[in-house]
Amino acid sequence: GQQVMQIPQYQHVQEGEDFTTYCNSSTTLSNIQWYKQRPGGHPVFLIQLVKSGEVKKQKRLTFQFGEAKKNSSLHITATQTTDVGTYFCAVTGNQFYFGTGTSLTVIP
């Protein structure tokens, strides 16, 4: 299946600090989606990016799709304890392949 790498694998931040996770593909993507999985839960859809260079915001979350459509990032400003979880990017087509994920821990 499609290989999609995410970095970092783990991230610990103090509450109030920013957080960024990066998703990288070796091939050009038609679109990319982001999901959040809380500990013990199932993934929940956050957003889909389609256009080259696209930037979308959801409150403190900023999603970006690279110009070459081979990478994407998720940035959280001023993290809160409710942001804890694992963030996955997913590349879509006939199948859905998930990135390796970034586990975020927020220290109060």
Add this chain to the structure above:
Amino acid sequence: GAVVSQHPSRVICKSGTSVKIECRSLDFQATTMFWYRQFPKQSLMLMATSNEGSKATYEQGVEKDKFLINHASLTLSTLTVTSAHPEDSSFYICSARLLNTGELFFGEGSRLTVL
């Protein structure tokens, strides 16, 4: 949002037995459902794509005869783990794609423990 129901949420079985997991889209029709396997603290590994009315498409390395997938209707897909062994113990999650938006909705997952 759309709802996907997965059952059972937890199952414990003896080695050599078969276990069936059901995935239902409750308020929308899903021509395609996806089955994933997730080990602790790891990503979701796509096992197969379940297509309504036709054979499932399995990912490389996934045994078709061991993980039987049936998608008999637009709202139900089942995964049967046949002759389960301890190494099959894992978290299995199904998902269905909403056609108009393309987003995936996930079931709650099924934690399988094979003794």
